[in-house]
Amino acid sequence: MTRAVGPRTGFTPHGATGAWVALFAGWGVVAFFGLIWISARVAAGLFGGRVREFGADFAWRVIEGRTASAWPGTPTLAVVVVAAVLIIAALAVVVAAWWFVIGRLPDPVDPVAALADNPGLATLKPEAAEKKARELRPSLSGPVMPCDIGLALGDLMRNGPTLYASWEDTIVAFMAPRSGKTTCLSIPYVLSAPGPVIATSNKSDLWAATATLRAAEGTVWLFDPQHITYQPQTWWWDPLRGLSTVEDAHRLAGHFVLTVDDGTKRDLWGPAAQDLLCALFLAAASSGRTMRDVAKWLDTPAVPTPVELLEAAGFSLLASSLRGAQNGAVETRDGIYQTARTAAKALRDEAIISWVTPSALPVFDPKAFAAGTDTLYLLSKSRSAAAPLIAALTDTAMRAAERRAERMGGRLDPPMVVSLDEAANICRIADLPELYNHLGSRGIVPVTILQSYEQGVTVWGEAGMAAMWGAATRKVIGAGVDSPRLARDLATLVGQHDVPVRSVSYADGRASEQISLRRQDILEPAAIRALPPGTALLLATGGRPALISLLPWYESRDADRIQACRERLERLIAEGAAR
Known part of the structure; x- marks a missing residue:
């Protein structure tokens, strides 16, 4: 009979277990008496005794129990204690070394290890991203801050570097509710944008966490006709x-x-x-x-x-x-x-x-907005209310930015970040998939965040959603993707790898072992659906997919400042709701 007993290769090839046992047994006896002799030498040094030379005579005296002649003048109890200490220390070293080695051995079925070797991600790493930012933004000179080189997508898993989207990339993200859309994408992107920002949402948390800090960069424009934040109209x-x-x-x-x-x-x-x-x-x-x-x-x-x-x-x-x-x-x-x-x-x-x-x-001027570093927050609870005005205002501001980019030679500097959370509900721009083809080249970085692929299909149709998927240079798939179709397609895009399988056969009282390779998906659809919160699958144009750890705002170096601003504005919301 033959059965697969696991993916790891065997320790004893061709069933040579007996030879290994004999080898370890012989050298084990030598090591045992060597340990006793070393323990005796240590004890003798402590108590002033002597120890016979190591060899067969020493071992025989120990076996016969003539310890007084094996280590004259040295207490046997001291030898036993020293031996116990040495054994415990040796075991601790062996166990630590074992776990150290095992922890660094790649598991053949580990998707993180399978996707780790990815030369296509070189352009997303900090050094290359900084070089790209200097090419795209002539205004950059001197030392460059991380927020100047691009939008941080996340850290490559297993202590990898932070990967960045450049200022000519276009991003689409699929994340379920409460899976980090706001904490890992919207808030960090709004705060790290060097130029004007457009941010849509159906909740107040994005505005509360970022408005005060963005006010230091320019004017904050809050469009909130449904009183989500309970703030008065100011423009x-x-x-x-x-x-x-x-x-x-x-x-x-x-x-x-x-x-x-x-x-x-x-x-x-x-x-x-x-x-x-x-x-x-x-x-x-x-x-x-x-x-x-x-x-x-x-x-x-x-x-x-x-x-x-x-x-x-x-x-x-x-x-x-x-x-x-x-x-x-x-x-x-x-x-x-x-x-x-x-x-x-x-x-x-x-x-x-x-x-x-x-x-x-005061009246909002899209042209002046595109030329500055202001922030425009557009809030609505559903598409049945102010959604068409949100879409119209977003579209008008982006087109004003395009015209300014053309006057600047083709690219906006500093670039504009457009974070479209709940885009399918409150910011339906009919030709957004077509805009993805050229917004990046104008220095306008759209970040469209959807709950599922099907949600996008309901707005832009199959052809439109496929066009957006194809035009987006950076695709982030986070936790909670429950679409079987998308999960299967992603599993295909991630690819396959060879996994070793060890088979043991028993016949005529003898065992034989064989190692074979099996082709299987690096990430199965079920594994993509079960991505834990805080992680995501990244598909970057020109490179193989990668697994990344997202970067929530509360783990950043500005977390204390963000939290303080958030608490202050949340108190204002509570006071406004109480009136």
């Missing part, structure tokens, strides 16, 4: 400002339509509703009106005002299209207008529309 933004082309208006309308919960309705009436909102937005922008006027026009499908305004502004073709929608079949017109009203329901909420209509408060 407003005009989404119609600078809206002068049909393309820009159509893009703004797309952020609203993409939030319609009913996918069937969105697919059926969505394009027409987007065209309708496009016309109404451009009519309002070209005539100096506001979002409040757009909300009123949506309630009166037959009102001719937006058509007249478009014609007066020179958009005759768009005016004709709007007139056709207004004069079409009642059922069709009502379906289009109802879908548009559903998409623009944020404009029905006074607490939300006050953020995008004129007031005495």
Whole structure:
């Protein structure tokens, strides 16, 4: 019979156990009497006795019990005590050496060891990352801080170096709730960004942990119409400002339509509703009106005002299209207008529309934001409320940064970091997968954090999500990936390795041993799903996958400062909630 008894190679090849036993037994006897002789010499030195020369005569006297003649003048009890001490010390050394060696022997089935030899990660290590940062950022001179060379992805497992994403990388991360999305990614990335930052979230913890520290770098802009932080409104933004082309208006309308919960309705009436909102937005922008006027026009499908305004502004073709929608079949017109009203329901909420209509408060300027080191926090509890405005503001700020990068020769310096936590829920930008193709080359580093691959598919479709996956140069897969499809695909991408298997055969009273190699996955899908919190699988363009330990903010050297700022702002949230 034959059975696999484990992956490690055998200690005694070809069943030569008997020869090894005889060898160890013979030398064991010599070592035993040698230990006694050494113990006697030590005891004799302590008590002034003598010891016979080591040899067969000495061993024979010990065997016969004539210890007085084996070590004259030396107490036998002292010899026994010294021997016991030496034996204990020898055992301690042997055990320590054994564990030292065993701990450093690579396990053939250990994925960390299998992925450790990865030359493709050389460009992510600190020295190469610093060199890359100096090439991408001409403004860097003199000593470079870790936050200047890129975004820290994590430490390579088994005491490896910290790996960095450069300022031309694009990142997508898949992490389940409570698996370190905020503590290991969002907070560290917001704090380490050298330039402007856009950060989205559906909770207050990101703002509480970073706002005070980011205020030292520039102005902090908090967009919180749903009062997640219970802070008062301190500014407003005009989404119609600078809206002068049909393309820009159509893009703004797309952020609203993409939030319609009913996918069937969105697919059926969505394009027409987007065209309708496009016309109404451009009519309002070209005539100096506001979002409040757009909300009123949506309630009166037959009102001719937006058509007249478009014609007066020179958009005759768009005016004709709007007139056709207004004069079409009642059922069709009502379906289009109802879908548009559903998409623009944020404009029905006074607490939300006050953020995008004129007031005495300071106005947010995307162009000035892209040129500084300010921080923009965009908070919303769900996509049914302020999500379209969050997507629109994020998109507007990124496009302003792109234009500034073009004026600077093609790349923004210092770079902009865009941390999109809960992107699939509160920051749905329709062409984000396409933007991934060129944002990195403009010095804009997007970090899209999703709970699963399927969550991205629901927003951008199979083709769009595949495009984002392919365009992202750094992919981080953390704990809690419960998608069987993604786990299987990742197991394939990680690859396979050869594992030695020892087989023992018994026949005719004799045993024989054979070592064979078996090809198996380095990381099985179940192992990817069971990644512990604080660890992640990193897929970097041009290199093999790697296992990394994430870097939570509470283990950084600034942990005390972050915690103090967090506690202070959390008290403000509690006070605001109590009012």
